[in-house]
Amino acid sequence: MTDTVERKSAPETISRVVVRFAGDSGDGMQLTGDRFTTASAMFGNDLSTLPDFPAEIRAPAGTVNGVSSFQVHISDHDITTPGDASSVLVAMNPAALMADIGRLEQGGLLIVNRDSFVERDLLKVGYESNPLDDGSLANYRVVEVPMTSLTIEATASLGVKPRTAERSKNFFALGMISWLFSRPRESTLDWIKSRFTDELVRNANTAAFNAGFHFGETTELFDHPYQVEPAHMPPGEYTNITGNTALAWGLVAAGQLAKLPVFLGSYPITPASDILHELSKSKNFGVRTVQAEDEIAAAGMALGAAFAGHLGVTATSGPGLALKSETLSLAVSLELPMLLIDIQRGGPSTGLPTKTEAADLNIAMFGRHAEAPLPIVAAYGPSHCFHAAIEAARIALKYRTPVILLSDGYIANGSEPWLLPDVDSLPDISVNFQTEFNHVTADGTDVYWPYLRDPETLARPWAIPGTPGLMHRVGGLEKQDGTGDIDYTPANHEKMVLLRAAKIAGIASDIPLAEIVGDADADVCILGWGSTWAAIDAAVQRTRRRGHKIAWIHLVHLSPLPLNLGELLRTFKKVIVPELNLGQLCRIVRAEYLVDAQVVSKVQGLPFTSIELEDALGAALSVFDENKSEIEPKTINGVA
Amino acid sequence: MTDTAVSLTTKKDWTSDQEVRWCPGCGDYGILLAVQMLMPELGVKPENTVFVSGIGCSSRFPYYMNTYGMHGIHGRAPAIATGVAVARPDLDVWVVTGDGDALSIGGNHLIHALRRNVNLTILLFNNRIYGLTKGQYSPTSELGKVTKSTPMGSIDHPFNPLALALGAEASFVARTHDLDRKHMMETFRAAHAHRGSSFIEILQNCNVFNDGAFDEVTGRKNREEMMIDLHHGEPIRFGENGHAGVVMGEDGQLRIVEVAEIGIDAILKHDAHRNDPSLAFALARLGADDSATSSSTWTPIPFGVFRDVVRADYGSMVGAQLAEASTKKGPGDLRKLLQSAGTWQVS
Numbered sequence: 005m006t007d008t009v010e011r012k013s014a015p016e017t018i019s020r021v022v023v024r025f026a027g028d029s030g031d032g033m034q035l036t037g038d039r040f041t042t043a044s045a046m047f048g049n050d051l052s053t054l055p056d057f058p059a060e061i062r063a064p065a066g067t068v069n070g071v072s073s074f075q076v077h078i079s080d081h082d083i084t085t086p087g088d089a090s091s092v093l094v095a096m097n098p099a100a101l102m103a104d105i106g107r108l109e110q111g112g113l114l115i116v117n118r119d120s121f122v123e124r125d126l127l128k129v130g131y132e133s134n135p136l137d138d139g140s141l142a143n144y145r146v147v148e149v150p151m152t153s154l155t156i157e158a159t160a161s162l163g164v165k166p167r168t169a170e171r172s173k174n175f176f177a178l179g180m181i182s183w184l185f186s187r188p189r190e191s192t193l194d195w196i197k198s199r200f201t202d203e204l205v206r207n208a209n210t211a212a213f214n215a216g217f218h219f220g221e222t223t224e225l226f227d228h229p230y231q232v233e234p235a236h237m238p239p240g241e242y243t244n245i246t247g248n249t250a251l252a253w254g255l256v257a258a259g260q261l262a263k264l265p266v267f268l269g270s271y272p273i274t275p276a277s278d279i280l281h282e283l284s285k286s287k288n289f290g291v292r293t294v295q296a297e298d299e300i301a302a303a304g305m306a307l308g309a310a311f312a313g314h315l316g317v318t319a320t321s322g323p324g325l326a327l328k329s330e331t332l333s334l335a336v337s338l339e340l341p342m343l344l345i346d347i348q349r350g351g352p353s354t355g356l357p358t359k360t361e362a363a364d365l366n367i368a369m370f371g372r373h374a375e376a377p378l379p380i381v382a383a384y385g386p387s388h389c390f391h392a393a394i395e396a397a398r399i400a401l402k403y404r405t406p407v408i409l410l411s412d413g414y415i416a417n418g419s420e421p422w423l424l425p426d427v428d429s430l431p432d433i434s435v436n437f438q439t440e441f442n443h444v445t446a447d448g449t450d451v452y453w454p455y456l457r458d459p460e461t462l463a464r465p466w467a468i469p470g471t472p473g474l475m476h477r478v479g480g481l482e483k484q485d486g487t488g489d490i491d492y493t494p495a496n497h498e499k500m501v502l503l504r505a506a507k508i509a510g511i512a513s514d515i516p517l518a519e520i521v522g523d524a525d526a527d528v529c530i531l532g533w534g535s536t537w538a539a540i541d542a543a544v545q546r547t548r549r550r551g552h553k554i555a556w557i558h559l560v561h562l563s564p565l566p567l568n569l570g571e572l573l574r575t576f577k578k579v580i581v582p583e584l585n586l587g588q589l590c591r592i593v594r595a596e597y598l599v600d601a602q603v604v605s606k607v608q609g610l611p612f613t614s615i616e617l618e619d620a621l622g623a624a625l626s627v628f629d630e631n632k633s634e635i636e637p638k639t640i641n642g643v644a
Numbered sequence: 645m646t647d648t649a650v651s652l653t654t655k656k657d658w659t660s661d662q663e664v665r666w667c668p669g670c671g672d673y674g675i676l677l678a679v680q681m682l683m684p685e686l687g688v689k690p691e692n693t694v695f696v697s698g699i700g701c702s703s704r705f706p707y708y709m710n711t712y713g714m715h716g717i718h719g720r721a722p723a724i725a726t727g728v729a730v731a732r733p734d735l736d737v738w739v740v741t742g743d744g745d746a747l748s749i750g751g752n753h754l755i756h757a758l759r760r761n762v763n764l765t766i767l768l769f770n771n772r773i774y775g776l777t778k779g780q781y782s783p784t785s786e787l788g789k790v791t792k793s794t795p796m797g798s799i800d801h802p803f804n805p806l807a808l809a810l811g812a813e814a815s816f817v818a819r820t821h822d823l824d825r826k827h828m829m830e831t832f833r834a835a836h837a838h839r840g841s842s843f844i845e846i847l848q849n850c851n852v853f854n855d856g857a858f859d860e861v862t863g864r865k866n867r868e869e870m871m872i873d874l875h876h877g878e879p880i881r882f883g884e885n886g887h888a889g890v891v892m893g894e895d896g897q898l899r900i901v902e903v904a905e906i907g908i909d910a911i912l913k914h915d916a917h918r919n920d921p922s923l924a925f926a927l928a929r930l931g932a933d934d935s936a937t938s939s940s941t942w943t944p945i946p947f948g949v950f951r952d953v954v955r956a957d958y959g960s961m962v963g964a965q966l967a968e969a970s971t972k973k974g975p976g977d978l979r980k981l982l983q984s985a986g987t988w989q990v991s
């Protein structure tokens with residue numbers, strides 16, 4: 005045994021690995037994956053994660069529908085995606101194997117919990133023979149580990165009942181994978197200590213984790229461990245962050261930078277609820293959160309708080325956005341600052357609550373009655389959510405308008421290392437409330453006109469209750485320009501509709517111009533928005549490394565669009581727009597700029613893989629290739 | 645009004661320059677006047693007062709008050725006002741709503757504002773009809789009511805606004821009517837003094853689409869025998885010389901009896917401060933079945949303050965949690981927040 009251990013003590017260094025943990029919803033796979041991620045982040049790897057879980061809290065055990073997975077890509081260099089196929093799959097039962105084997109690369113390492121591959125569990129998912137024995141897994145390196153029984157054995161001396169002990173088997177798996185990838189053990193052991201308050205559970209998890217670690221070390225099932233060296237990342241202080249946490253912290257920061265209290269009205273909805281949870285913990289920042297009776301009330305409360313002088317925010321997902329539409333229209337008419345955060349998910353209707361999609365651009369852009377334009381900002385990655393929240397707040401406050409901030413389930417739950425920004429370098433987005441009269445009437449009286457606009461921004465003054473002398477009424481009825489009094493006259497209405505539109509359009513000169521990443525002289529430009537950023541980045545890099553020219557524009561501001569966008573897009577022979585919808589941005593740029601943009605579409609509840617986009621780029625490029633191939637520009641799902 | 649400090653403002657200070665646009669003769673005028681006359685007496689300032697409304701005839705109210713105001717969305721006034729009141733516990737927030745606005749499209753927001761005990765004074769103008777949309781039946785219209793949308797008579801059982809508010813355990817519940825300014829002012833004053841949600845049903849005449857809806861009760865000739873005035877701590881009596889009273893029968897039902905027959909000691913004493921809302925609920929149900937069935941079969945109904953109990957208001961509790969969090973964790977520090985999930989250094 006001794007020399008075996010010695011042989012194994014020298015890990016093989018690899019540059020990157022994609023590990024996927026898959027098991028029952030009740031198996032704790034999210035926790036396991038998350039913990040492995042944190043340990044890797046603290047070790048210094050660059051990483052990107054993709055949690056993938058069912059909508060049901062406890063879907064029937066052992067079924068494919070109940071499989072919960074967590075994929076993490078760790079690397080010694082800069083990466084942006086959670087990886088296309090995984091190189092290691094940990095499958096806790098036959099259902100997990102069936103659901104996820106397709107995501108393991110050929111020749112990949114498959115670690116299964118042998119104890120669960122019994123007839124009953126196999127039949128439940130329709131395996132007629134045991135895949136571990138029938139040769140169907142011949143293309144993978146299969147390692148069978150009786151994780152359940154080893155866990156029970158390891159915890160037996162603690163007096164834990166076998167059924168309870170079984171629940172620690174995810175920690176056995178975590179221990180084994182921690183050994184396999186040479187993760188330091190201490191931080192996870194410390195974490196177990198602080199996370200589990202019940203002594204027996206804590207001890208069982210610790211024992212299972214250690215047992216898994218030693219199992220890796222002492223058995224001959226694995227040749228040797230691997231090491232992914234720390235990535236060369238810019239120096240500084242890092243944390244591992246999910247999009248929703250970054251977004252919530254961005255809102256806290258926005259409040260501080262605006263010197264306004266934050267008010268969040270929210271109704272629980274997947275995948276946005278974590279924003280409510282996180283902000284509920286930030287009360288010492290003066291953040292008020294109300295879990296409203298419904299989505300409509302949540303928006304109404306945020307608007308009421310905005311009227312009262314707070315940074316009013318409401319967070320939701322697609323179905324909730326639909327319900328808040330009327331409140332957004334009122335906010336457009338009242339010209340009050342307000343943020344609506346939409347963490348998009350698969351739809352329509354309840355759709356795929358836990359799966360990602362980015363198909364709410366249409367409703368964000370057009371989903372209000374009458375002419376009710378508003379600014380839209382889209383976050384493109386987990387840590388970008390922090391800055392996107394501040395930017396959305398800046399626009400809302402400066403222009404006194406509701407702003408929709410789009411994120412999606414992929415970046416909301418996905419995580420990445422984040423170089424903490426220098427707090428002092430964040431922008432000042434503070435506002436001045438109106439405290440004095442702003443107009444003198446013909447008879448010489450000083451008055452406050454709530455709709456007397458700033459000539460530059462066209463924003464109206466914001467006088468909040470408590471300000472002596474500036475009492476005024478606002479409402480959903482059409483207002484007279486200037487005075488804000490009710491006014492139904494035809495010319496005034498048209499003037500107000502045009503003014504509201506001009507105010508939003510004018511924001512275009514207050515946002516950055518669109519920038520080209522890559523080759524400005526390329527034939528093909530890829531236009532992206534939102535979470536497609538990661539896959540586009542990887543696909544663009546690889547395509548360029550192969551010697552092709554590609555230009556890439558990624559939009560953060562979707563309404564209004566950057567001033568130079570049309571001009572830029574027209575310089576390319578071909579514009580392709582990858583979207584997790586059927587072409588919503590694509591249609592907008594076609595309509596706005598008359599460019600022949602083509603969508604690359606995917607609506608499977610999953611993000612693009614970089615391979616898919618690389619293929620799409622290849623197809624687009626082939627048109628300009630000397631040896632023009634027959635491949636048509638393709639779409640992922642076959643919808644043109 | 646001997647205390648000069650109270651009289652900082654006059655009715656004029658509370659009156660906006662906007663032309664009032666209700667139909668001539670509408671009951672809303674009387675309510676507006678009562679509120680504008682009451683305000684100077686409350687010793688509060690227009691700049692610290694906010695009126696929030698939904699949609700409907702009554703919801704035009706904020707435009708006529710020289711305070712901060714928002715004419716909101718149909719049914720959503722309690723939600724919007726909750727945002728104002730929770731953000732700014734220093735403000736006096738009033739909600740003006742109607743039977744359609746509060747009990748139909750906005751029913752959910754109303755009951756949740758009440759159960760949370762948000763510091764709001766909610767005036768519900770009940771005219772048992774949709775006025776602004778020109779005469780459809782409302783959720784308080786009596787059974788059989790013939791309107792444009794119910795040519796064969798309404799088959800919807802009406803809501804009893806007070807019973808609904810009490811069912812949500814509102815901490816202050818009262819009823820008044822548009823023809824008695826003094827009673828309105830008294831009721832609004834008590835509601836304003838109450839911290840938490842105050843809910844007031846105001847029987848209001850829509851002379852265009854439902855004229856005389858409450859005449860059988862509030863008409864000058866009928867008042868004495870049809871209106872049961874509630875006074876905390878006093879036996880519930882009404883009618884000429886207080887000949888009639890309310891008793892609780894052995895079956896737990898409230899009944900109207902002749903005091904002379906049953907003796908004054910048997911008459912129920914009104915206790916508005918009773919924590920259990922069931923007696924107030926029973927009072928709210930008095931005469932409700934009769935008024936629900938037809939506009940012409942009213943029996944006496946109570947007016948005044950049904951319930952007035954002390955319960956912490958929502959905005960104060962939110963504020964207390966913020967203060968507690970600051971004491972425990974120290975005031976928010978953004979840098980520390982960003983480090984709170986654990987960090988590592990790359991050099």
Ligand code: SF4
Nearest residue numbers: 667670701775850851
């Ligand atoms: S329709 Fe009825 S409630 Fe509305 S303003 Fe006219 S009289 Fe008053």
